[in-house]
Amino acid sequence: MDPYLRDVLDVLLRMLHVVAGIAWIGASFYFVRLDLALRAPKRREDAEAGVAGEFWGVHGGGLYHSQKYRLTPAEMPEPLHWFKWEAYTTWLSGFALMVVLYYFDAEVRLVDTGTADLEQWQAVALSVGGIAVAWIVYDVLCRTVRSQFALAVLGTALVALAAWGASELFSPRAAYLQVGVMLGTIMAANVFFVIIPAHRKLVSAMEEKREPDPAPLLEAKNRSVHNNYLTLPVLFTMLAGHFAFVFGADEAWLVFVVIALLTALVRVFFNRWHTGRREWWIPAVAAVGVLALALWLQPDDEARDVGAPVSIDQIQPIVAERCATCHSGIAAPLGVRLGTREEILTRVDDIERQAVLTEAMPPGNATGMTESERELLAAWIAQSR
Ligand code: HEC
Numbered sequence: 027m028d029p030y031l032r033d034v035l036d037v038l039l040r041m042l043h044v045v046a047g048i049a050w051i052g053a054s055f056y057f058v059r060l061d062l063a064l065r066a067p068k069r070r071e072d073a074e075a076g077v078a079g080e081f082w083g084v085h086g087g088g089l090y091h092s093q094k095y096r097l098t099p100a101e102m103p104e105p106l107h108w109f110k111w112e113a114y115t116t117w118l119s120g121f122a123l124m125v126v127l128y129y130f131d132a133e134v135r136l137v138d139t140g141t142a143d144l145e146q147w148q149a150v151a152l153s154v155g156g157i158a159v160a161w162i163v164y165d166v167l168c169r170t171v172r173s174q175f176a177l178a179v180l181g182t183a184l185v186a187l188a189a190w191g192a193s194e195l196f197s198p199r200a201a202y203l204q205v206g207v208m209l210g211t212i213m214a215a216n217v218f219f220v221i222i223p224a225h226r227k228l229v230s231a232m233e234e235k236r237e238p239d240p241a242p243l244l245e246a247k248n249r250s251v252h253n254n255y256l257t258l259p260v261l262f263t264m265l266a267g268h269f270a271f272v273f274g275a276d277e278a279w280l281v282f283v284v285i286a287l288l289t290a291l292v293r294v295f296f297n298r299w300h301t302g303r304r305e306w307w308i309p310a311v312a313a314v315g316v317l318a319l320a321l322w323l324q325p326d327d328e329a330r331d332v333g334a335p336v337s338i339d340q341i342q343p344i345v346a347e348r349c350a351t352c353h354s355g356i357a358a359p360l361g362v363r364l365g366t367r368e369e370i371l372t373r374v375d376d377i378e379r380q381a382v383l384t385e386a387m388p389p390g391n392a393t394g395m396t397e398s399e400r401e402l403l404a405a406w407i408a409q410s411r
Contacts, residue, residue: 027126027130027131029357032126032127032130032131035122035126036123036126036127039119039122039123039126040123042115042119043116043119043120043123046112046115046116046119047116047120049112049115049116050112050113050115050116051257051261053109053112054109054250054253054254054257055254055257057109058250058254058297058300059300060081060092060094061094062297062300062301063081063300063301063302064078064079064080064081064094065079065080065081066078066079066080067079067080067093068080072093075099075100076095076096076097076098076099076100077093077094077095077096078094078095078096079093079094080092080093080094081093081094097228097237097238097240097243098228098231098232098238099232102229102232102233106229108222108225110217110218110222113213113214113217113218114214114217114218116210116214117210117211117214120207120210121207121211124153124203124207128153128200128203129150129153132146132149132150133146133390133392134389134390134392135197135199135200135389135390136149136150136153136196136197136200136390137149137196137197137390138196138197138198138200138390138391139390139391140385140391141193141194141195141196141197141198142194142195142196144195149195149196152195152196153196153200153204153207156188156191156192156204156208157204157207157208157211160188160208160209160211160212161208161211161212161215163184164181164184164212165215165219167180167181168245168248168249168252174248174251177252178255181252182283182286182287185205185209185259185283185286186279186280186283188204188205188208189201189205189279189280189282189283190279190280192204192205192279193278193279197389197390198273198274198278198384198385198386199266199267199270199273199274199386199389201273201278201279202263202266202267202272202273202278202282203263203264203266203267205263205282206259206260206262206263206264206266209256209259209260209263210256210260212252212256213252213253213256213257213260216249216250216252216253217253220242220245220246220249221246221249221250223242224242224243224245224246225246227239227242227243228242228243254293254297255290255293256290257293258289258290258292258293259282259285259286259289259290261289262282262285262286262289263282266282270379270380270383270384270386270387271323271325271379271383271384272285272323273384273386274383274384274385274386275323275384281319281322281323284315284319285319287315288312288315288316288319291308291311291312291315292308292309292312294308295308295309295312325383333405334405335409336402336405336406336409337406338367338370338371338406340402340406341370341402341403341406342367342370344395344399344402344403345364345370345377346365347393348381348388348393348394348395348399349364349377349381349387349388349393350364350365351393352388352392353365362376364377374407374410377403377407378403378404378407381395381400381403382400382403382404382407385400
């Protein structure tokens with residue numbers, strides 16, 4: 027794809043994706059809070075009219091009063107507001123972004139020949155196939171396993187399997203994103219295939235003045251809870267591209283599993299908070315987990331082999347050949363220019379982070395940087411401190 031067209035699409039789709047995602051997750055967090063904070067209605071006529079719970083809130087200069095009906099109110103409400111396009115738009119724009127950045131540019135972004143020697147089309151097929159399989163497996167499990175606890179355990183094991191599988195197939199940065207897209211697709215498909223159809227059945231029962239079948243509504247509720255716990259792990263994968271020390275770690279897939287569990291735990295804390303419980307042991311455990319992760323991922327300075335003195339004269343040609351092909355001139359990615367000695371010297375920490383401590387750069391090792399070049403770079407950096 028033409029690089030300028032790609033940049034323009036990148037900006038437009040990313041803005042749309044982030045804005046739609048905020049609208050989706052914002053509405054979803056709001057309704058989770060609403061649902062968990064419902065209290066029995068104070069007025070007898072509300073209870074008699076079928077109100078199961080009510081919620082008072084103050085926001086934006088006024089008081090709001092929401093009521094949840096046990097099944098349906100006597101009258102068909104008009105207008106009835108739906109919440110679905112936030113989810114669909116987030117998924118569609120996100121997938122389009124994946125196509126523009128990772129499928130069109132698969133050799134550079136998706137494939138890492140050091141991980142798996144895939145052709146561009148093979149990598150794209152594996153990525154799309156993985157996304158479809160993730161939804162099918164999850165949906166079949168939800169329809170067969172009745173216990174939500176068993177589903178949580180199985181789901182965690184499958185997330186671990188997906189994260190490991192992606193790390194064996196794709197570049198480290200793309201592997202995190204792949205898992206995020208798999209989980210994000212499950213969330214959007216839950217809305218499209220389960221939650222909205224259940225709401226349609228509810229509304230048509232109301233229109234036909236008959237009792238709605240509670241089973242689809244219960245399943246919609248379960249899927250909605252799953253989405254709630256998937257939200258933070260998915261958001262993390264979307265931001266993880268900024269953190270080479272995370273996605274570029276030796277056991278990055280395992281790191282992701284730990285992060286997914288810790289962020290889901292944070293949701294547990296907030297969900298309990300909304301019901302009025304303050305369980306401080308939960309954030310305490312999460313904080314200890316984060317600290318342990320930070321220690322685990324800390325780069326190992328001692329292990330660096332500082333042999334014979336290395337001079338910048340040896341380093342500059344390597345950087346010129348392996349990095350400056352992309353990182354020079356006005357269009358250098360993220361403004362990181364490595365064309366001259368001065369530019370290299372001002373970027374030592376960044377170079378170390380991206381090309382020594384992790385192998386995030388060059389992306390997909392596009393310029394074929396060798397291990398001995400990385401070692402030379404490491405030795406030079408260690409000596410220059
Ligand atoms: C094929 C082109 C290409 C090559 C070769 C390349 N990079 Fe990059 N680099 C990129 C792109 C694209 C980004 C922006 C990534 C993003 O979108 O976050 C980037 C980002 C970076 C960043 C900023 C990372 C951040 O998130 O702040 C650094 C530092 C960097 N590269 C260093 C290097 C070094 C050192 C080398 C050589 C060992 C190298 N790059 C080789 C394309 C390249």
